[in-house]
Amino acid sequence: MADTDDNLAIERADRPSSQRKITKILAAARAEFFGNGFSASSIEAIAARAGVSKVTIYSWFKTKENLFAEMVKGECAHLSQNFVDENLESKGVREVLIDTAENMLDFLTRDERVRFDRILAAEVSRDPRVGQYFLDNGPRALLQNLAKLLESAMDQGKMQSSDPIASAEMFVGLVMGHLDLLLRYGEKIDLTADQRRARATRAVDAWMLIHQK
Amino acid sequence: MADTDDNLAIERADRPSSQRKITKILAAARAEFFGNGFSASSIEAIAARAGVSKVTIYSWFKTKENLFAEMVKGECAHLSQNFVDENLESKGVREVLIDTAENMLDFLTRDERVRFDRILAAEVSRDPRVGQYFLDNGPRALLQNLAKLLESAMDQGKMQSSDPIASAEMFVGLVMGHLDLLLRYGEKIDLTADQRRARATRAVDAWMLIHQK
DNA sequence: ATAAAATTGAACGGTTACGTTCAATTAAAA
DNA sequence: TTTTAATTGAACGTAACCGTTCAATTTTAT
Numbered sequence: 001m002a003d004t005d006d007n008l009a010i011e012r013a014d015r016p017s018s019q020r021k022i023t024k025i026l027a028a029a030r031a032e033f034f035g036n037g038f039s040a041s042s043i044e045a046i047a048a049r050a051g052v053s054k055v056t057i058y059s060w061f062k063t064k065e066n067l068f069a070e071m072v073k074g075e076c077a078h079l080s081q082n083f084v085d086e087n088l089e090s091k092g093v094r095e096v097l098i099d100t101a102e103n104m105l106d107f108l109t110r111d112e113r114v115r116f117d118r119i120l121a122a123e124v125s126r127d128p129r130v131g132q133y134f135l136d137n138g139p140r141a142l143l144q145n146l147a148k149l150l151e152s153a154m155d156q157g158k159m160q161s162s163d164p165i166a167s168a169e170m171f172v173g174l175v176m177g178h179l180d181l182l183l184r185y186g187e188k189i190d191l192t193a194d195q196r197r198a199r200a201t202r203a204v205d206a207w208m209l210i211h212q213k
Numbered sequence: 214m215a216d217t218d219d220n221l222a223i224e225r226a227d228r229p230s231s232q233r234k235i236t237k238i239l240a241a242a243r244a245e246f247f248g249n250g251f252s253a254s255s256i257e258a259i260a261a262r263a264g265v266s267k268v269t270i271y272s273w274f275k276t277k278e279n280l281f282a283e284m285v286k287g288e289c290a291h292l293s294q295n296f297v298d299e300n301l302e303s304k305g306v307r308e309v310l311i312d313t314a315e316n317m318l319d320f321l322t323r324d325e326r327v328r329f330d331r332i333l334a335a336e337v338s339r340d341p342r343v344g345q346y347f348l349d350n351g352p353r354a355l356l357q358n359l360a361k362l363l364e365s366a367m368d369q370g371k372m373q374s375s376d377p378i379a380s381a382e383m384f385v386g387l388v389m390g391h392l393d394l395l396l397r398y399g400e401k402i403d404l405t406a407d408q409r410r411a412r413a414t415r416a417v418d419a420w421m422l423i424h425q426k
Numbered sequence: 427a428t429a430a431a432a433t434t435g436a437a438c439g440g441t442t443a444c445g446t447t448c449a450a451t452t453a454a455a456a
Numbered sequence: 457t458t459t460t461a462a463t464t465g466a467a468c469g470t471a472a473c474c475g476t477t478c479a480a481t482t483t484t485a486t
Contacts, residue, residue, distance in 0.1 A: 017483065018432070037335055039252035042473060053434050058475065115338065122250055122335030124399045125328065131399035139394055166390075170419065173386035177379075180393070181352055186337045186344035206383065206423045228454065228462070255443060266464050271445065 018060075024050040025057055029071045034115045038068055038123050065127065072130050075116055076137040083107055084145045093157040094204060100149065101175045101200035108176060109191065114183045143168050159211040167211060174203035231273075237263040238270055242284045247328045251281055251336050278340065285343050288329060289350040296320055297358045306370040307417060313362065314388045314413035321389060322404065327396045356381050372424040380424060387416035 028050035032041040043064055047054040061067035083103030085096045107113060124131035147168040154160055161167040183189060191199070241263035245254040256277055260267040274280035296316035298309045320326060337344035360381040367373055374380040396402060404412070 021433085035338065037250065037252060037338075039250060040339075043475085044473070054474095055435085055476085056433060059432080064474075118334045118337060121331045121397045124331060124397070125248065125250075126253075128399045131397075135395065135398045135400065139391065139398075143391075166415075169390040170387065173388075173390040174383065175386075177382040177386040178352065178356075182348065184334045184337070184344075185348045185352075186341045187348065202379075206419075210419045210422055230453065231462070234463085256445085257443070267444095268446090268465085269463060272462080277444075 021050070021052055021056060022060055025052055025060065025067075026071055026074055028052075029067050030075065033068060033071060033119055034112075037119050038064075038126065043067075068123070069127075069130060072120060072134065076134055079113070079116070079138050081107075082142075082145055084149045086149075088149075088152055088156065093153045094208065096149070097153060097204045097207070098197070098200045100146070101171075101203055102196055104172070104175050105179075105191065105196050105200060108180065109183060109189060118184060143172070146171060154211060157208070158213045159208060160213050161211050167207075170210070171203070171207050174206050175200065234263070234265055234269060235273055238265055238273065238280075239284055239287055241265075242280050243288065246281060246284060246332055247325075250332050251277075251339065256280070281336070282340070282343060285333060285347065289347055292326070292329070292351050295355075295358055297362045299362075301362075301365050301369060306366045307421065309362070310366060310417045310420070311410070311413045313359070314384075314416055315409055317385070317388050318392075318404065318409050318413060321393065322396060322402060331397060356385070359384060367424060370421070371426045372421060373426050374424050380420075383423070384416070384420050387419050388413065 025046065028046045029041075031049060032046050035041070043054060043057055046067075047057055050057075057067065061070060083100065083106075085091070085099040085103065088096050091099075120130060120134055143165065147164040150161070150168055150171060151164050179189065238259065241259045242254075244262060245259045248254070256270055257267055259280075260270055263270075270280065274283060296313065296319075298304070298312040298316065301309050304312075333343060333347055356378065360377040363374070363381055363384060364377050392402065
């Protein structure tokens, strides 16, 4: 996100109480920013929520923009978790793909993720770097992992693809469809385990059909 | 969006000059809201941009929220255009689907559309009704049209589906993949005509393969 | 215990913005 | 032309918020 000021807030937070406060500040920032967006959130409210003085915030994070960026950074680390199921040998190709698709669905339909998506995208016009940073550390990393998994799957199954990344993209498209859109616009979607499995299965079968040799 | 106050601003705008001003206000509101989001946009700036007094805005649109909602309403009307190619008889199934997919790509990658998406989604937490309204008048209507087209296509081609809406959703998923995501996060994507056609073709062929009898 | 660093509360200046009021002016309808 | 509606500029009250300053206090390292 920022150019060189990595961990602007943490680099000299030796004191244990500082660590604790920084953590609380970031948590409060997340809550406020998620709830109101960047502009409508105030440092004062964040300070109050964190149980911390306003000056403390300014002493660790120089500006509101920076606090936001630092919060995003934390979220990204949290978000770039891997939901690729690796057990290709023990489980069989189709099973693994279905599990992976289910993990994707589970993760992407989470309310917290949706809210994050909303407010972060909105701030892209204000500061394009946050979008760039998020893409690199979230979706892009994820797609790489997925592509790798799919390549292994294709080796073991009777499948092929001339463009693994495009195939991975297609996988995502098949799994999510426009669920993403509905969620972002406030549609309440809580898939039951059965529905999730059904959707994952349908997507995987379609994907395998497309990539059959 | 609103319950009963349809066209709050226009219902007694008999004067021609009023009409003109209302139009300018809405245009200015769109520009400001698109550029800065809801919170960071000020009525004063909108008034200045529209070349209109602040009082005039408040006299036509009671509140900032309402001005935003009215602006969204106008955009939705503008956005719910139909990009389904209807010439099924004259053109052949595959061609029509490819054309439709190309239209989708063309429309959905437009910068204005992306910006609209960003700021509207961000305001969903503040007022869920705008999301609801948009879904009903944009994506939902679109998906219905698409499903209808696809059903006709399946009749004429050797295809089938047990769930036309799910098939339409899949169509969208295959065409867009995660382009939508990249665009929302600021990725510059300007597809050449060739790339667009290639992507559309790939998606349509995949879709037809999945739905073959 | 002592020195250094972190934190606090309170206040401040400056800015921005919402929404309102009002008397004066302009435009349009009859 | 008269009358009615719309528009304007300016000012107002109120509130929020950013970011800073400072002296006083608390926490931590040594």
